[in-house]
Every structure is written in C-alpha cells, then in structure tokens.
Amino acid sequence: MSAQPTNNAPDLVSIEIDGKPVQIRKNAMIIEAADTVGITIPRFCYHRKLPIAANCRMCMVEVEMGGRPVPKGLPACATPVTDGMKVQTRSKLALQYQRDVMEFLLINHPLDCPVCDQGGECELQDVALGFGRSVSRFTERKRTVADENIGPLVATEMTRCIHCTRCVRFTSEIAGSYELGGMGRTEDLLIGTYIGKTVETELSGNIIDLCPVGALTDKVFQFKARAWELIARPSIGYHDALGSNLWLHTRRGEVLRTVPRDNEAVNECWLSDRDRYSHQGLTAADRAIAPQVKRDGQWQETSWEDALSFVGEALKKSPGSELGVLVHPATSNEEGDLLMRLARGLGSAHVDHRLRQLDFADNAVATTFGTPVAQVDQLKAALLVGSDLRLELPLLNHRLHQAVKKGARVYAVNPVHFDFNYQLAGEAIAAPHELVGALLALAKAAVSAGASAPAPLADAINGATSDQGDSDAVAALKSGAAVVILGEAAVTHPQASWLRAIARFIADATGAGYNELPVGANAVGLARLGVVPGNGGLDAQAMLAQPRKSYLLYGVEPPHDFADGAATLKALRGAEQVVAFSAFASDALREVADVILPIALLPEIDATLVNVDGLAQGVLAGSKAPGQARPGWKVLRALGGSLQLAGFEFDDIAGLRNGITDRAVVARDGMASRASAPAGLTRVATWPIYRSDAVLRRATALNAHPLNRAPAVRINANEAARLGLADGEQVRVGDASLLLRIDVAVPDGATWIEAAQDLTATLPPYGATITLSKA
Template sequence: MSAQPSNNAAPDLINIEVDGKPTQIRKGAMIIEAADAIGVAIPRFCYHRKLPIAANCRMCLVDVEMGGKLMPKPQPACATPVAEGMKVMTRSDKALKFQKDVMEFLLINHPLDCPICDQGGECELQDVALGYGRSVSRFTERKRTVADENIGPLVATEMTRCIQCTRCVRFTSEIAGTHELGGMNRGENLQIGTYIGKTVETELSGNIIDVCPVGALTNKPFQFKARAWELIAKPSIGYHDALGSNLWLHTRRGEVLRTVPRDNETINECWLSDRDRYSHQGLYAADRIGTPEVKRNGQWQVTTWEDALQFAGEALKKAPGSELGILVHPASSNEEGDLLMRLARGLGSAHVDHRLRQLDFADNAAAASFALPVADVDQVKAALLVGSDLRHEMPLLNHRLHQAVKKGAKVYTVNPASFDFNYGLAGESIAAPQALVDALLALARAAVAAGTSAPAALADAINGVHSDQGDSDAIAALKSGSAVVILGEAAVTHPQASWLRAIARFIADATGASYNELPVGANAVGLARLGVLPGNGGLDAQAMLAQPRKSYVLYGVEPPHDFADGSAALEALRGAEQVVAFSAYASAALREVADVILPIGLLPEIDATLVNVDGLAQGVSAGAKAPGQTRPGWKVLRALGGAIQLAGFEFDDLAGLRDGISERAAAPRSGLATRAAVSDLTRLATWPIYRGDAVLRRATALNAHPLNRAPAVRLNATEARRLGLADIAQVHLGDVVLPLVIDVAVPDGSAWIEAAQDLTATLPPYGAAITLSKA
C-alpha cells in the first residue's frame, strides 16, 4: 500500500502525482524535480539541476492532467511548474512517442563516433538512445559537420557531436560568470563557440566537460588515454587550496589519468576548479624522485632507505636543537605535521613553522576556520574583500560569492591591484602595498563615524585618515544584513598583515559581519590546530632565515619558490651545515642546498587527513601508486624517529599514529607591526593560480593556460612615465631582466611582479622597495 500525501500540506508544499505515485514538492518546483525526488526517470539533455532552465532539447516531454483534463500538448518537464492536484504521466503512449521522436531528430546529425569518442561508455546520449532511439535510422541525407575551435589546453572540442543543449553556454554565463561561449546562427546552422576564436579562460572551464551530455567537449590532457570502463574511481580531495573540494581520481594500474568532481553540497557542490582537475599531471614530472639520495663529497648518490635514514639521523644530531629549524609545507597532512612536532620535541627544537609566505608575525596569527561556513556565503547581502584575488585564491568560494551577487549582494574590495572579478563591484579601493593599511583605515574611520568606538590600539591610526562617501556606503551595506569580511592572501602575506587583520576584525565587529580569513595552504587550518608553530622562544619561518640555523629540515618545501623571501631562504640553506629534505621532487635548487633527499608521497598517493576552511577534517585513502621506492611521509618520519630512538614513534600503524594526535594550537598575540616608511616604488607579489605549489608548477596543461602569465614587471602608464620607462620593452631589477607590461590594474607606486616563477622567486619580497632601470 503506497503512502498517501497529507491533505494538510504545508503552505509551501504542493500535492501532485507522477506516474501514479503521490508526492509533495515545494511550490515553484518543476515537474522534473518532483520526478527525480521520487525516483521516476525522465530523459533529458538540456536540463541540469544547477543551471538555468532552457527547455530547448524537448527530450523531457510528458503528459500532464489538470483538473481531470489532459493538456492537449505534451509539456516539457523541466520548464513546467508543479500545481496542486497535477497528474503527470511520463510513460504514457503519447509521452513515449514524443520522446522517441525527439530522440530521432537529435540523432539525425549526430556522427557515429562512439568507438573513438572519449565520452563513450559514460555518454548521456548513448544511454538515452538505448532506451528511446530507433534500431535503424530513417535518415538518408548527408549529416552536417561543424568546424572545431581551439578553446585552450584544457578542453578538447568535437563540435559535430554537439546537440545544442546549451549547458556549456549557461555554465560559462551563469556559473563561471564569463560569457565566453554562445550560440551563433539559426536552425540547423546553429553552432556553439566563442565567436572570435579565443581560449576559454575561466578558472572553472573543466566543468563544461562534465555538463556536456555528449562528446563535444572532452578533457584534452586525457584525450585517447583510456576508455571509461578501464578506470577505477578513488575518492579524494583537492589539496591546492583550503576548500578541500571533493573529487574522484580516475586511475588505471595505479596512475591518475583524470580527475572529476565528487558531489558535496556544503563544499564544492558538483563543481571542480581547473587547478584541482588538471594538477595530477604534475605527479609524473621528470624530476619526480623515486629513490633516496645522499650527497657525499659534493656528489649525489642513490642509496637504500636504511642508509639514507641513518645519514639523516646522524645529520640531525650534529647540531643542538636550538640550531635546528623545521620548515613545513602548509599542505602537509595532520599526520605528518604531528610527527614533525614530535621530531622537533625529541631533538630539542622550538623552531617549527608552516607559514612560509607570511612576513608579519607581530600578532602570531595562524589560520583558523571560517566564522561563516562556505555553504552560507551565497546567501550574504554584502561582502568586503581585503587583499584578495578570490577568483584565483579559492575559485569555488568565489563562485559562491558570485551567486550571492546575482541575488543582489554588494561586494566591496580594498586591494593592492584591480583584480579581475567575474561580477560587478559596488565599490573598489585600490592602493599600492605601502598604502593598503591606510585604505582599510578609511573604512574603519567610516565605521567610527557611524557610531562605533575605535579600539585603543587603532584609535590614533584611524583618526589620522579621512573617509569618503564610498567608505560610508560600504559600512552601511555591511550593516544592512548578513555580511562577511574576507581577508585574502595579499593581506595575510602583506608585510603589515597584523594591521590589516586588526582593522578588518574591527570592521567586522562594528558592522556585525562575519570574519573569514583565507588560509594560505591546503592544510594551514589543520597544522595551526596541531600547533605546527614555533614553541616557547622558537623562531618563526622568516626569523629562521634571517637568523640562519646550522641544520634544517625541509618538509615538502621547494626552495626558493615556496618562500615569501626566496633569496633569504636560499642564502640561509646554502650556509647551513646540514639540510634534510623530505620531498617528492628533486629540483636543481633543492639538490644544491640539501644533503639528503627522502622521497615522500603526494596526497593522491597517501592516506592523510586535511582540515578545510570550515574546520572539517577530511580523511582520504591512497588512490594512486607512488613511483619507485617512494613512501608516505608519516612512514618515513616514523622510521627516522625510530632510527634516532626518539619518544613518540613507537606506534605500529596509521591508526596508532592517529590515536596519539592532539591539538596544540598556539595563542595569538595582540601586537602590531611597526609601520614602515612609504617608498616610491614597492613590489606587489601575488602567487599565480597555477604556480602555488610544486605539483602545480609541473602540471603541463595548466602551465600552458593563459591565466599562467609569463613573468613580467607590470606598471601603470603613469608610473612608467614617471620612472622614464614608458617606451621600454625590458627592465632590470637587480640582476634579473624582465619584460615590462603596461597594466591599468596596477596602482601608482607599485610594480606587480608575480611570485613563484623561476625568474622572480629570488626577487625582493612583497612590499619591499625596489628600483627599476632600463635593460
């Protein structure tokens, strides 16, 4: 006996019947949503639950009865709202005839490419054609063909297969916010493309592969590598930002061949950033190291694990603990971070840090989980971004904010450059790095003018600036309802980050907004919770370089690219007596400074736990095979700790390790950095979206993408003329020669030079005074 709906339905629920099954569905829902909710399958191509309704494929036509009368024509289930008492027949003779007729029309021009199409075996058109298509086509005319368009290194096109569902068009306009694809011409001449033959540059472009129901858009790096049924899907998470996007690793014989999103509505919904989708190419770079190596008499030698661990243990014992610095990559797992702290305690060192890009430690700040959960960001009414290129720092958080803007939210920014947002800004304040604090103080002044008392530590600074109407508007918007203040990477890594943090917190408190600070590193929140930070009297990451130690442990760190001050890092490491490196790669710079390299697995290859921005600990199991004799980092650390007979390394397996992990978060301080004198020209250093870590820097398709810009010095035209460089193609910065690019996004007094490039990694750090000259 089937369950009957209540006659006393809630005001926002409607009673309908689908194929004889009664159900309740929210008012305003479409028939197809009601059918999906009760497991009734209606064929569709253009409909996607996350995209606006188009109703242009007509595959979902169904019979609808209202008030005892059958509608004269079938209705598209995706575009027909439910109504009280409605009866829907998805399998009636008339509905099936229309669905089969539409299927026949769609197949008229579709090529018989299934044996060579990458979509074969997981194609929606194949699946629906099997149930609704004819065995033999009645069409005898010539099929139409469409010229392909090169839309970049990430997505391959075969547009003859396109059925004009427009999912990709709606994705780029409504989700990516870039309007890069569209339909041209009419009728059977309709074509989907960019019109002007340009690369699709959105940082979410790979998602058009997932929404495409046919093989018109496919994964270019994966092209012709394997058939869908040859792949094994392993659940994993993204490790290039702290969102922790859920994903599937598709592997064959232990090798990751592609990555696709795994649904999680509270984190990444059903989307995946290109950074997480294509980074797996970096796992198989030419300089990936698969065997332990030691440096003897200046020469690198491949050796056994036993010899390498003995060598590393003896090296670490040569200097006292006070002369040992341990530098940890912020994407290292909880398990690795905890063992590194045990290693530090066992060797008597308080000098441990994972905040490699941070310059200001006056407030001893470390990453913390968001006050406003990621899933709620698309509901805010206003947002203030401080020092944040959110599209590149955390693409899918930016997507949430984009959805909020579409609902009417106002976004204001205080940034060191005019970053490229995919939504309109209600207000934008652009200031050179040396003026960024004052620009944010102006907003704080507006908050004080609105009736909030300034904290004593900030009062004089706030009273020393002026605010304008734009500042007042921003404060009013933040006060008007649900709002969030987001501190981004360009603020967290700023040389006066403690000021920006204190002012942003004050603005959030004054307006009732939530305060969210973007972590720098995929597991920065987890490592901060575990206290992978300097102990009592310990030196932070920059102090360890400014006051060089005799011995260093580098864990997952690639000098000089991973440091805020790459030049200082190389200088300190070159002068050290012993450097023990745990690394997946053996770069030339690492080989220069290290004495032993212990090969460790990367996240797709190991069991690990990472904590995301919401404070959610996500555990994953190894999904891919590590090369050669590579071992998980926790196993190498356990073996090293055992070899030098340290306490805390007696566990037998990963479960034993996890049982012993406890949180030891360090307490923040209330200090503020000394305000530096204003310079004529300072460097703005941001980390490019596809150069943020060692794996990304080796992902070939991502590095061929236009968003991965060539290293250059970027000045605005006014600044270039002031410096006498207006007509110059190249400039000198110290010993480095770089192209000069005129860029309206850069404010006066600043030169934008992206970090983590081979040519820029050793230049003066973010906020440093620089001098440019003609090359």
C-alpha cells in the same frame, strides 16, 4: 478538540507522477518532482544547477491539469507543478514524444562512439539505448562543424554537439565569464567562443562534466583510457584550503583523470581547474623516486637504510637549538604531528609552516571561517581585503558570484585591481605601503556610524579620513548577512597584523562574519596541531634571517614556496646540513640539500586535512607512489624510531592518529610598524593560480593556460612615463631581466611582479622597494 485540516503546508503542492503521489515545493518543475521520487525522465539540456533552457525537448511528458488533459506534450524541465496535477512519463503519447525527439537528435550526430572519449559514460548513448531507433530514416548527408581551439584543457569535437547549451549557461551563470554562446539558427546553430579565443575561466573543466555528449572532453585525458578501465577513488583537493571533494580515476595505480565528487557544503558538484588538472604534476620528470645522498659533492642513489642513517647522523651534528624545521602548509595532520614529535625529540623549538608570511607581530595562524562556505551565496554584502578571490579560492568566489546575482553588494580594498567576474559596488586600490591607510578609512566610517575603536587602533583610526563610499560600504555590511574576507594579498602583506586587526574591527562593528583565507591546503589543521615555534622558537622568517646550522625541509621547494626566496637560498646554502623530505628533486633543492628522502603526495597516501570550515577530511591512498617513494608519516616513523625518540612507538596509522592532540596557538596583540612612503616603487607579489605549489608548477597543461601569465614587471602608464620606460621593453630588477607591461590595474607607487616564477622567485619580497632600469 476540533479536527484539524489536512491540507498541505502552504509552500507545498501535491501532484501525481505515474500514479505516485508526490509533495513538492510550489513553483518546482515537474522534472524536479520526478527526481525526488526516483522516476527517471530523459533529459539533455536540464541540469539542477543551471538556469532552465527547455531547448532539447527530450523530457516531454503527458500532463493532466484540473481533471482535463493538456492537448499537447509539455517539457518537464520547464513546466511548474500545480496542485492536483497528474503527469504521465511513460504513456504511449509521452514515449512517442521522447522517441521522436531522440530521432531528431541522432539525425546529425556522428557515428564515432568507438573513438569518442565520452564512450561508456555518455548521456546520449544511455538515452538512445532506451528511446532511439535501431535504423535511421535519414538519408541526407550529416552536417559537420569545424572545431576551434579553446585552450589546453578542453578538447572540442563540435560535430557531436546537440545544442543543449549547458556549456553556454555554465560560462555565463556559474563561471560569470560569458565566453561561450550560440551563433546561427536551426541546423546552422554553432556553439563557440565568437572570436575563436581560449576559454579562460578558472572553472572551465566543468563544461566537460556538463556536456551530455562527446563535444567537450578532457584534453589532458584524451585517448588515454576508456571509462570502463578506470577505478574511481574518493579524494580531496590539496591546492587550496577548501578541500574540494573529488574522484581520482586511476588505471594500474596511475591517476589519469580527476572529476568532482558531490558535496553541497564544500564544492557542490563543481571542481576548479587547479584541482582537476594538477594530477599531471604527479608524473613530472624530476619526481624523486629513490633516496639520494650527497657525498663529496656528488649525488648518489642509495637505500632507505643508508639514507635514514645519514639523516640521523646529520641531525645529531648540531644541537636542537640550531635546527630549523620548515613545513609546507599542505602537509597532512599525521605528518605535521610527527614533525612536531621529531622536533621536540631533537630539542628544537624552531618549527613553522607559515612560509609565505612576512608579519609575525601578532603570531597569527589560520583559523576557521566565521561565515561557513555554504552560507556565502546567501550574503547581502561582502568586503574583500587584499583578495583576488577568483584565483585564490575559485569555488568560494563562485558562491559569492551567486550572491551578487541575488543582489549582494561587494566592496574591495586591494593593492591592485583584480579581475572579478562580478560588478563591485565599490573599490579602493592602494599601493602596498598605503593599503593599511585605505582600510583605516573604512574603519573611520564604522566609528562615525557609532562603533567604538579598540585602544590599539584608536589613534590610527582617528587620524584617517573617510568618504561617502566608505560609509556606503559600512552601511551595506550592516544591512544584513555580510562577511569580511581577508585574502592572501593581505595575509602575506608585510603589515598583515594591521590589516587583520582593522578587518576584524570592521567585522565586529558591522556584525559581519570574518573569513581569513588560509595560505596552504592544511594551514588550519597545522595551526590546530601547533606546528609553529615553541617557547623561544623562531618563526619561518626569523629562521632565515638568523640562519640555523641545520634545516629540515618538509615538502617545500626553495625558493618558490617562500616569501623571500633570496633569503631562503642564502640561509640554506650557508647551512652545514640540509635534510629534505620532498616529492621532487629540483635543481635548486639538489644544490642546497645534503639528502633527499622521496615522499608521496596526497593522492598517494592515507591522510587528514582540515578545510576552511574546520571540517577534517580523511582520505585513503588513491594511486601508487612512484619508485621507492613512501608516505611521509612512514618515513618519519622510521626516522624517529632509528633515533629512539619518544612518540614513535606506534605500528600503523591508526596508532599514529590515536596519539595526535591539538595544541593551542597563543596569539599576540602586537602589530608591525607602519610603513613610510618609499623612495621608489613597492612590489605587489601575488602567487599565480597555477604556480602556488610544486605539483601545480609541473602540471604542463595548467602552465600553458592564459591565467598563468608570463613573468613580467607591471606598472601603470604614469609610472612608466616617469621612468622613461615603454611597454614591451626588457627591464632589470636586481639580477633579473623581465618584460615590462603597462597595466591599468596597478596603482601609482607600485609594481606588480607575480611570485613563484623561475625569474621572480628570488626577487625582493612583497612590499619591498623595487628599482627598475632598462636592461
């Protein structure tokens, strides 16, 4: 056998850094090679997730190529490796470069470390300790920069800015919003928003993590604690089904700050503002901190023993067939399983977590993604159906944005024009009653391209008309890795069964993956556990349309968390008993409930949630629940034990988890009836990004953000002219008086009224006919 060559793999090169041999891929930068072997090169502008800028020059190193030294230092972040290269990061010359750059950076930096929120975790402090001089040779006045207000989330102190441009590159390349930039040159260079506007991206908090100095800090956390006072607890986000990994920074059991925890398969190193700032809601004024019972129409705080006895008596007053159990879709696996045990023990089959779903014809539940999150940035094409992806799942949208930058083509079929941060290759906007028809046109194009329509859809598809844009979209989906994403505006649509069936057919016909966005942080987990109606049980909508004598509400806040808030309040007001397990005692809940049992929220409990990829993520309690609030699973165990029900004999959470079993949910082939043209406008109801659950609705900084728009009725100019209405007028919708806004994003025949606002929560649901009149 002949000797084999020992050359490197074709895509690897061999270099030497500080005498250490290193193999790394071609075209990698020196700084990447150094990081792989644990050799630290100081840097400020470089970040592994951002485009290279090479403008701080802190990473200067001495390089030898081809056996000859390069006559000047080179920036390690912007110098590609070549085979045989030798790099010195700590030579006399390299250290001189680095110390000189450090001196220049400190010339204008203010000496305010004692009052800077970045103190103790500041990259500039760390690098200055190793490379800075103890005395400055600079005697002129330091420059100062006037701050600008960029919103309620990020605080600015731009005199500290060292012009690394990490924030600029993040907003342009990652957030896709191009909101920050540099103005001027040399020491007159200013980083800002050009026109003094608020930074509106839903990922804005990441510029705080990226800033290597204290120029950008957390406005909510400002001046509350020093870094060394905080304890970091691992946790996950619970406001969408991505399950972003994060750290809770706590002091004496209180969450003061939230920062991202790296997980490349889930959230990379980023965190949405929704997960970062929601901790404000944990300490809301109406937080339930003690059991409360309503006796003779008056609320009174009581002991846990009395409250549980009251609940037991209340639940026994009506037969199990008259008990409806409504569960929030962010409820943990442990709590969800115990709720099923409780419902079975009480003889009720009426259990559901699909509170915002209107169409149950196919008995659909949340499922795991066909195309994993980590693969989305490698797609060649995507079809969004009823999805404002940027606000529904911000970090999934970020990955799709990265795919678009690599050439992916994205098409959308939506009830209104949503504001994406990338260019769509094609878009169809149709009022809710026409949305199914718009998607059928794409299905018709798929059939024309050779696919066979399934029997239940054949007549509808054959009756549709497609155009060249539909054919282009189908061709793009067939051209490579692709996905069809069914968003919340489709899942909560009154004809969701049609949209789901057509979207699945398009995905199958083109070979694309099928990703349906779960409505709720643990909707996938609750679906696996079968937290849905049993045989003969009523779904969430039917429980309200056919009111029960008793209701058990778990983690829900009526009317905001329901598809039809008015029907919810009507059913609860008419019930004989309403038992509420809740972290908050809102006015609406106090009106309809007979007892409120205070339960802890996810950051305060041991729990398991399942994300969109089917990944079960367990977390430990990171902070203390206030007052007498207790983890929900403990309250349910005590209640089930007092009622002597089967399945509540365990002693701890490990015993509880040992008894949890998955329960298959059987889907149906049914589809809702097709909508006819309405006599008036049909409502588009979307949930605002910062109003989708009770915690977010109490996070004051998020609710002050421009993405959280004031409640309004939005119609286009044509509809306004037809109705004789003008922008800025007050209009009446049922009993509510709302501001009218002319919005080009809304199609003819529709009015866009966002849900979950105090003024809109009880309006007719998504797809209902809306009548407008002057207030």
